[in-house]
Amino acid sequence: MISREQHIAQAFVSLADSLAHDVDPTVLLDRLAAHCVALTGADAAGIMMVDARGSLRTMAVSDDRAALLELLQAQSGEGPCIDVWREQHRLDAPDLAGRESQWPNFVPRARALGFHGAHGLPLRVNGHGVGALNLLCERPGTLTDSELGLMQAFADVTAVAVVRWEADPSRPRDVLTRVQAAVSAKAAVETAKGLLAAAADISVQEADAALHHYSRVHDLRPSETARLLIRRTLHPREVMAAHSTAP
Numbered sequence: 001m002i003s004r005e006q007h008i009a010q011a012f013v014s015l016a017d018s019l020a021h022d023v024d025p026t027v028l029l030d031r032l033a034a035h036c037v038a039l040t041g042a043d044a045a046g047i048m049m050v051d052a053r054g055s056l057r058t059m060a061v062s063d064d065r066a067a068l069l070e071l072l073q074a075q076s077g078e079g080p081c082i083d084v085w086r087e088q089h090r091l092d093a094p095d096l097a098g099r100e101s102q103w104p105n106f107v108p109r110a111r112a113l114g115f116h117g118a119h120g121l122p123l124r125v126n127g128h129g130v131g132a133l134n135l136l137c138e139r140p141g142t143l144t145d146s147e148l149g150l151m152q153a154f155a156d157v158t159a160v161a162v163v164r165w166e167a168d169p170s171r172p173r174d175v176l177t178r179v180q181a182a183v184s185a186k187a188a189v190e191t192a193k194g195l196l197a198a199a200a201d202i203s204v205q206e207a208d209a210a211l212h213h214y215s216r217v218h219d220l221r222p223s224e225t226a227r228l229l230i231r232r233t234l235h236p237r238e239v240m241a242a243h244s245t246a247p
Contacts, residue, residue, distance in 0.1 A: 004039070007038070007039060008039060008150070011031075011035045011039065011154065012153075012154070012157060014031050014035075015028060015031055015032060015035070015154055015157045015158045015161060016157050016160075016161050017161070018161040018162070018164050018165040018166075023165070024165060025059075025162040025165055026059070026060065028158055028161050028162055028165070029047050029049075029059045029060035029158065029162065030060045031158075032045075032047060032060065032133070032154055032155065032158045033045040033046065033047055033060045033061060033062040033066075034062060035154055036062070036133070036135055036151055036154065037062045039147075039150065039151075040135065040143055040147040040148075040150070040151060041137060041139075041142040041143050041144075041147065042119075042135040042136060042137055042142070042143060042147075042151075043114075043115070043136060043137055043138045043142075044061070044062045044063050044065055044066040044115070044135075044136040045061070045062045045066060045133065045134060045135050045136065046058065046060070046061045046062070046066040046067070046069060046070040046081070046133075046134040046136070047059045047060040047061070047070075047123070047131065047132070047133050047134070048070060048073070048074070048081045048085070048131050048132050048134070049123065049130055049131030049162075050085065050129070050130060050131055055074070056073070056074055056081060056082065056085055056131065056132070057074065058070040058071060058074065059131070065113045065114070065115070065136075066134070066136060068109070068113065069106065069109065069110055069113065069115075069134070069136065070134065072105060072106060072109055073106060073134075076105040076106065078102075078103045078104070078105055078106055079103055079105075079106040079118075079134075080093060080103075080106075080118045080119065080120030080132070080134050081120055081132040081133075081134045082132075083120060084120035084121065084122050084132040084133075085122070085129060085131065085132045088122050088124075088129045089122065090119070090120065090121050090122070090148065090152065091119065091120040092119050092148075093117065093118045093119065093120075094117045094119075094137075094140055094141040094142070094143070095116065095117060095140035095141060096110055096111060096115070096116055096117060096118060096140075097116070097140070110136065114138050115136045115137060115138055116137065116138060116139060116140045117136070117137035117138075117139065117140045117141060117142055117143070118134065118135065118136050118137065119134075119135040119137075119143055119148060120132055120133070120134055120135075121133040121135070121148070121151055121152050121155050122152075122155070123155050123156075123158070123159040124155075124156055124159055125159050125160055125163045130159055130162075130163070131159070133151065133155045135148075135151065185221075185222075185223035185226075186223075188223050188226040188227050188230060189211070189222050189223055189226045191226065191230055192207075192211060192225065192226035192227075192229040192230055193207040193208050193211060193226075194207070195229055195230070195236060196210060196211060196229065196236050196239060196240070199236035199237075199240075200236060200237075200240050209243065210239050210240055210242075210243035211225055211226065211229075211239060213242060213243045214238075214239045214242045214243065217242055218242075225239070
């Protein structure tokens, strides 16, 4: 039997795997719902994502009860997933007894189905909301902040994997091309660090810090900054000037 830590590690790998030939967004989202129930005190989970018209659609559920509540939220325009999508931050309703005025349709139906607590987490990609994850609990106050933080991490990883998924399965040559691109980017960064270190008479560690700071300030990838330095379209003193003014 594997440990909880091993289960969590395996879950992250499965949620990020958008390149396998037998994986598509529905598989990834089904995995997310299953992991949410298996690794927390939640008794059910549902996932909604926004469509081209800006409406939330049910994408995955852990059981039939969650499916009914996701459908109810979509039809009534109220509930944890709806509010999380609108406000783009976590919503905790550990005891639904005090939420009936806020969700007059959702709460009675949820309690009738055996749920007395709910939590909503945003699905985000690069800071942009793409949906919401609903965690449902049969007992009030079941989930801890640690569990909710872990599920938010799962949701974020899954959202990125879904957005990056491609309908055409990656061939071995495609994977090797991507790996080579990563190797080339690393080589460019290392070369640029050497150029900076020599030009400014600083250590390689200091050059690395300066390159990454310049990249953050100018909203560039480190590899992009590196290539600008290598092509001499960016002078080392500009990078160092930005670093010298850093707080």
